[in-house]
Amino acid sequence: MKIDLAVIGQGAVSPAGVGVEPLRHREPFPASVSAISQPDQPWPVLRVDLKNPAFARWQNEPRLRRVSSMTFFLVEAAEQALAGVSSAVRAETGLIVAFSAGCTTYSLRFFGSIVTQGQKTASPALFPETVFNSPVSHAASILGLNGAAYAVIGDETAWVAALKAASVWLQRERVRQVLVLGAEEFDPIVLDAYRSARWLRRNNPSNGFLASEGAAGILVRRSGPEDVRMITTARDGLIYRTKKEAAAAAERLLGESDPALPCYRSAQRNWIGSLEKKTTENRSSVPIKEQPYLGEAFTASAAWHTLRALAALTPQLPRLLLPVWGLNHQFGLLELETRK
Amino acid sequence: MSRSIVVTGFGAVTPLGENFSVSWKALIAGNDAVAPLNLFDTTGCRCHHAASASLPPLPDLPAKAIRRLARASRLAIPAAREALASAGLLDAEGRSTLRELPFSVATTAGGMAFGEDFVRRVLARDRSHLFSEVSRYLSQQQVLDVQQALGFAGHSAIIANACASGANAIGHAADLIAVGEADCVLTGGFEALTELVFVGFDCLQATSTDRCRPFDLNRTGLLLGEAAAFLVLETSEHAQRRGATPLCHLTGYGHTTDFFHLTQPQPDGAALIEVMRTATSQARIAPAQIGYINAHGTATPVNDGVEAKAYGTFFGDAPGSTRVSSTKAAIGHALGAAGAVEALFAIEALRTGHLPPQLNLQTPIPEIAPALVGGKEFSGDIQHVMSVNLGFGGSNAALIFSRRPSP
Numbered sequence: 226m227k228i229d230l231a232v233i234g235q236g237a238v239s240p241a242g243v244g245v246e247p248l249r250h251r252e253p254f255p256a257s258v259s260a261i262s263q264p265d266q267p268w269p270v271l272r273v274d275l276k277n278p279a280f281a282r283w284q285n286e287p288r289l290r291r292v293s294s295m296t297f298f299l300v301e302a303a304e305q306a307l308a309g310v311s312s313a314v315r316a317e318t319g320l321i322v323a324f325s326a327g328c329t330t331y332s333l334r335f336f337g338s339i340v341t342q343g344q345k346t347a348s349p350a351l352f353p354e355t356v357f358n359s360p361v362s363h364a365a366s367i368l369g370l371n372g373a374a375y376a377v378i379g380d381e382t383a384w385v386a387a388l389k390a391a392s393v394w395l396q397r398e399r400v401r402q403v404l405v406l407g408a409e410e411f412d413p414i415v416l417d418a419y420r421s422a423r424w425l426r427r428n429n430p431s432n433g434f435l436a437s438e439g440a441a442g443i444l445v446r447r448s449g450p451e452d453v454r455m456i457t458t459a460r461d462g463l464i465y466r467t468k469k470e471a472a473a474a475a476e477r478l479l480g481e482s483d484p485a486l487p488c489y490r491s492a493q494r495n496w497i498g499s500l501e502k503k504t505t506e507n508r509s510s511v512p513i514k515e516q517p518y519l520g521e522a523f524t525a526s527a528a529w530h531t532l533r534a535l536a537a538l539t540p541q542l543p544r545l546l547l548p549v550w551g552l553n554h555q556f557g558l559l560e561l562e563t564r565k
Numbered sequence: 566m567s568r569s570i571v572v573t574g575f576g577a578v579t580p581l582g583e584n585f586s587v588s589w590k591a592l593i594a595g596n597d598a599v600a601p602l603n604l605f606d607t608t609g610c611r612c613h614h615a616a617s618a619s620l621p622p623l624p625d626l627p628a629k630a631i632r633r634l635a636r637a638s639r640l641a642i643p644a645a646r647e648a649l650a651s652a653g654l655l656d657a658e659g660r661s662t663l664r665e666l667p668f669s670v671a672t673t674a675g676g677m678a679f680g681e682d683f684v685r686r687v688l689a690r691d692r693s694h695l696f697s698e699v700s701r702y703l704s705q706q707q708v709l710d711v712q713q714a715l716g717f718a719g720h721s722a723i724i725a726n727a728c729a730s731g732a733n734a735i736g737h738a739a740d741l742i743a744v745g746e747a748d749c750v751l752t753g754g755f756e757a758l759t760e761l762v763f764v765g766f767d768c769l770q771a772t773s774t775d776r777c778r779p780f781d782l783n784r785t786g787l788l789l790g791e792a793a794a795f796l797v798l799e800t801s802e803h804a805q806r807r808g809a810t811p812l813c814h815l816t817g818y819g820h821t822t823d824f825f826h827l828t829q830p831q832p833d834g835a836a837l838i839e840v841m842r843t844a845t846s847q848a849r850i851a852p853a854q855i856g857y858i859n860a861h862g863t864a865t866p867v868n869d870g871v872e873a874k875a876y877g878t879f880f881g882d883a884p885g886s887t888r889v890s891s892t893k894a895a896i897g898h899a900l901g902a903a904g905a906v907e908a909l910f911a912i913e914a915l916r917t918g919h920l921p922p923q924l925n926l927q928t929p930i931p932e933i934a935p936a937l938v939g940g941k942e943f944s945g946d947i948q949h950v951m952s953v954n955l956g957f958g959g960s961n962a963a964l965i966f967s968r969r970p971s972p
Contacts, residue, residue, distance in 0.1 A: 326703075332680075340688055352765035352766075366822075372821075375726060376724070376726055377725070390737060397744060417683075417699075421692070462718055554705035
């Protein structure tokens with residue numbers, strides 16, 4: 226799908242820090258957390274520092290009294306991307322947020338209390354916060370985004386679906402601009418999930434797959450002559466169930482794209498990383514200095530990589546491919562371009 | 566809509582039947598599907614009943630594959646198959662004739678029952694079978710189940726806008742077609758009853774221990790349900806090229822967010838009025854031209870009063886000849902699937918003139934009482950229908966279907 230999205234704002238929260246710059250330059254500080262089913266065996270993980278002063282402005286918001294960390298990541302990244310946008314323009318701005326797991330912390334806390342203490346202890350304060358679009362609603366309300374709002378879910382490629390939806394809204398003139406974000410939060414239970422999938426490795430764990438969290442987003446509009454960075458193609462729908470199907474989908478994904486375009490490598494530290502290496506070995510890679518590994522946070526990771534890839538565009542590198550490797554449904558791809 | 570968009574097929578699995586036709590007949594007959602809930606233990610809940618669906622057989626799939634499916638997939642696959650079949654898009658092997666078929670779909674909980682089992686095992690420190698459970702609870706797995714069972718791939722978007730998701734998914738499909746990104750889209754929603762969601766609504770005291778009575782002064786809460794419903798949308802030209810008969814046109818879609826409260830609509834219904842105005846404006850019709858509204862009508866104390874007030878404002882004090890009912894009294898509130906299954910009921914009302922009755926009325930809300938559909942109502946001259954949904958987080962959406970587009 227050819228799309229026409231000019232990127233006019235960016236924001237990020239990651240274990241490397243608050244803001245877009247730390248994504249490329251700052252090593253995240255690893256923490257250590259145990260899976261719930263193995264409390265005596267900690268794994269390295271990458272966490273966002275919620276004590277960062279940037280979050281203080283959100284912690285006093287009445288609407289955010291009961292939210293989990295993901296909503297703070299989301300509104301902070303969103304506000305960065307909206308910097309300088311007037312309230313009048315915000316009122317005509319749509320919001321689309323991609324999630325993979327949603328509010329894991331509260332979902333576990335809510336259902337965990339049912340399992341351990343019975344249904345009568347279920348918390349009416351927690352349940353609404355477990356709903357996928359609650360953080361979207363909070364963000365839209367606090368930031369004054371009166372346009373339409375969608376929560377789009379899936380694996381990493383939900384980020385691509387969200388960008389496509391933004392493109393459709395802009396073409397339909399439903400909104401003037403769209404803020405598109407990906408957001409995820411860490412809870413120890415994800416270690417149980419990753420362990421069961423054999424993504425975590427006991428030998429040399431710090432060089433393996435690291436669970437992570439955060440958010441990132443871009444503010445987009447239809448491009449004009451003054452715009453510098455664009456997303457010009459969004460492809461998805463290459464589905465797979467098995468690793469064999471995944472290999473075929475990856476070959477097809479890259480095979481359909483311009484072979485001369487350099488490819489940004491996101492280098493996941495699991496079987497997808499190996500597949501990416503094999504599929505892209507005959508292509509030139511985006512010539513960027515090695516950047517810190519930020520761990521895996523699904524839609525947030527897809528958004529981080531998009532910001533990094535946008536930053537790599539130069540007059541000498543005016544176009545590049547950014548594959549989006551979904552971990553359990555499909556693969557997608559974005560084509561990025563600079564016109565200056 | 567800039568390109569003419571038609572509905573060429575639909576299918577549903579609901580608590581009233583294993584396909585759309587059976588469900589519709591039971592709905593028009595005034596049946597409901599309320600029954601004690603036995604999918605999981607509800608001992609600690611206030612409410613113990615729901616509208617659960619019988620799972621249709623899946624003769625094309627091996628037993629082992631069926632055992633691996635989430636309940637949500639067991640609902641979604643037959644509903645999607647029925648939609649493709651009625652649109653003439655299935656080959657002799659029961660596979661989609663379109664190998665690339667965009668899929669715009671809604672859910673709120675996906676395969677949550679697998680996630681619940683995963684949590685139970687983890688908390689019990691039982692590390693067996695964790696991967697099979699965690700890998701299958703995510704919503705994209707049910708989407709993949711449908712895609713692989715019916716043999717198609719392509720762009721998919723899973724919209725999780727709470728109870729308005731189904732309407733949003735259909736509206737998004739229409740948007741994809743309108744801007745020329747697709748000629749044909751399979752769209753709809755699925756939702757299976759799960760303990761987390763049931764207990765969630767129960768602890769909010771949003772579920773009723775009485776009958777579900779939408780738009781009644783004595784309403785006490787909603788009836789939870791489950792369903793899957795899909796429809797095939799395509800351009801008129803695409804339908805004509807392949808010889809498909811249009812069932813109706815999708816002519817309007819409006820959606821917005823109500824910031825008033827996470828779980829309550831703005832008291833004056835401003836957001837709902839806005840989406841209805843957007844949808845009618847897009848359809849180029851006046852409110853009075855809408856013959857039937859499938860209302861959101863959850864039967865919660867807050868929702869129905871606001872919704873009735875919004876209709877009053879939208880229609881200018883009285884709905885006039887427009888008829889209104891909420892089918893949630895019959896099939897329950899299917900959350901992410903609600904917008905899709907209710908859109909299908911609205912379409913069938915448009916096509917047949919038979920209007921779904923408003924069940925369980927004792928003392929109707931006065932502002933809307935004259936508009937509520939009674940038993941066995943028939944209106945053969947309806948030209949336009951609307952389906953309306955509201956959800957947690959302030960999601961509001963309205964869809965308009967028409968016999969033919971307005972000039």
